[in-house]
Amino acid sequence: MRIRSRHSLTLAAAATLLLALSFGVSADTSLFDGSLPSSKQRKTRDSFLETPKATPFDHSVQAAVDKGLKHLVSLQDPETGAWKGDVGLKYGVGRGAYTRDARKQPHLGITALACMALVANGTTPTSGPYSLALVKGTKFILDNVKEGGQVVAYGTRMYSNAFAVLYLAEIYGMFGGEEIAKKLRDAISFIERNQVGDGTNKGGWRYVPKQNDADVSVTVSLLQALRAARNVGIKVHQETIDMAREYIVRTYDGGDGSFVYQPSQGFGRDSFALTSAGLVALQSAGNYTSFALDGITIRFERSYRYLESKRPDQHERMLSTRSCDFAFWYGHYYAAQAMRQRAISDPEAWEAWNNKNRRHFLKLQDPATGAWLDEIGNWQPDEAAYGTAMACLILGIPNNYLPIFQH
Numbered sequence: 001m002r003i004r005s006r007h008s009l010t011l012a013a014a015a016t017l018l019l020a021l022s023f024g025v026s027a028d029t030s031l032f033d034g035s036l037p038s039s040k041q042r043k044t045r046d047s048f049l050e051t052p053k054a055t056p057f058d059h060s061v062q063a064a065v066d067k068g069l070k071h072l073v074s075l076q077d078p079e080t081g082a083w084k085g086d087v088g089l090k091y092g093v094g095r096g097a098y099t100r101d102a103r104k105q106p107h108l109g110i111t112a113l114a115c116m117a118l119v120a121n122g123t124t125p126t127s128g129p130y131s132l133a134l135v136k137g138t139k140f141i142l143d144n145v146k147e148g149g150q151v152v153a154y155g156t157r158m159y160s161n162a163f164a165v166l167y168l169a170e171i172y173g174m175f176g177g178e179e180i181a182k183k184l185r186d187a188i189s190f191i192e193r194n195q196v197g198d199g200t201n202k203g204g205w206r207y208v209p210k211q212n213d214a215d216v217s218v219t220v221s222l223l224q225a226l227r228a229a230r231n232v233g234i235k236v237h238q239e240t241i242d243m244a245r246e247y248i249v250r251t252y253d254g255g256d257g258s259f260v261y262q263p264s265q266g267f268g269r270d271s272f273a274l275t276s277a278g279l280v281a282l283q284s285a286g287n288y289t290s291f292a293l294d295g296i297t298i299r300f301e302r303s304y305r306y307l308e309s310k311r312p313d314q315h316e317r318m319l320s321t322r323s324c325d326f327a328f329w330y331g332h333y334y335a336a337q338a339m340r341q342r343a344i345s346d347p348e349a350w351e352a353w354n355n356k357n358r359r360h361f362l363k364l365q366d367p368a369t370g371a372w373l374d375e376i377g378n379w380q381p382d383e384a385a386y387g388t389a390m391a392c393l394i395l396g397i398p399n400n401y402l403p404i405f406q407h
Contacts, residue, residue: 149190257302
């Protein structure tokens with residue numbers, strides 16, 4: 001689905017954005033100046049995927065996304081520019097494993113996802129009905145890149161750090177800006193410094209810095225941020241990338257193609273979400289059918305079959321807002337990316353997956369508000385920024401606006 005045309009950022013538009021971002025403060029002409037060297041500019045679509053003429057269902061999907069985005073923007077905090085959410089973490093499995101430390105705080109991770117959802121569906125900092133919302137959200141993220149490079153606010157953890165850095169890399173890759181580049185460099189340095197350097201968890205990351213522990217979920221989110229930064233010319237050490245991938249390979253179960261939470265747990269705690277994330281991380285090496293390391297070759301076809309058999313909304317009769325637990329949208333976020341990359345070798349598989357996403361997600365949308373509800377948002381429309389951002393972001397992947405979703 002690609003109904004809207006891509007907007008371009010002119011120098012005049014960049015100046016307008018700069019003034020909006022500064023909120024009256026004198027302009028720094030290096031911010032969002034669009035002056036990326038041509039070698040860092042990203043293509044706007046994947047040439048091997050043709051864009052068919054929009055169908056009536058395409059328009060229905062677009063209408064649902066538009067309604068979702070309208071609701072999402074209505075949830076933005078006018079004072080901070082952030083989207084609010086509960087700050088917490090998940091220990092263990094099952095309903096209720098999510099622990100909340102604080103309620104309804106300006107949330108870095110949710111703000112980054114909301115901004116990516118806007119960009120994924122055609123908003124730029126100077127065009128579209130939600131451009132000001134995007135600018136305010138971006139400013140909130142930039143303001144919370146601390147000295148030393150950690151991106152943190154109101155007690156958020158490394159997941160939020162990862163999504164914030166990923167978003168900054170994407171927006172820098174599209175619009176440039178030396179101030180963003182500087183903060184990106186600091187943020188990448190912080191991520192690299194806090195990678196586990198030895199032991200069972202070597203190469204990974206965990207919820208908080210210097211934890212000397214790791215899991216595949218946090219590790220993939222940070223690896224994707226590193227990849228996005230590297231794609232736009234920010235220095236990332238190859239050793240950091242290699243160590244992270246080696247960690248992820250240690251979580252792979254060759255029996256069924258799944259990925260497990262931690263290598264130390266053995267092959268017992270696999271899931272749709274973890275396998276989606278692990279697969280995307282290894283695809284980022286540039287081969288979309290297999291990954292080879294130290295004489296071991298992981299063939300992705302087994303993992304693709306695992307995802308097809310384990311998706312939580314396998315059948316329409318299974319659709320229920322109450323089934324959208326902590327991992328539902330996170331899993332679908334990475335699964336859609338994995339299947340999108342699969343399109344290089346099997347475009348029909350991607351089309352089938354994406355069409356099922358579209359049918360099912362539309363049935364899960366709250367008809368009254370346009371929100372997508374889940375456990376993280378307490379199944380309440382006025383707390384549904386995370387679920388709504390994720391759904392709009394996933395449905396926007398075929399638009400090819402965000403470089404991280406391209407090949």
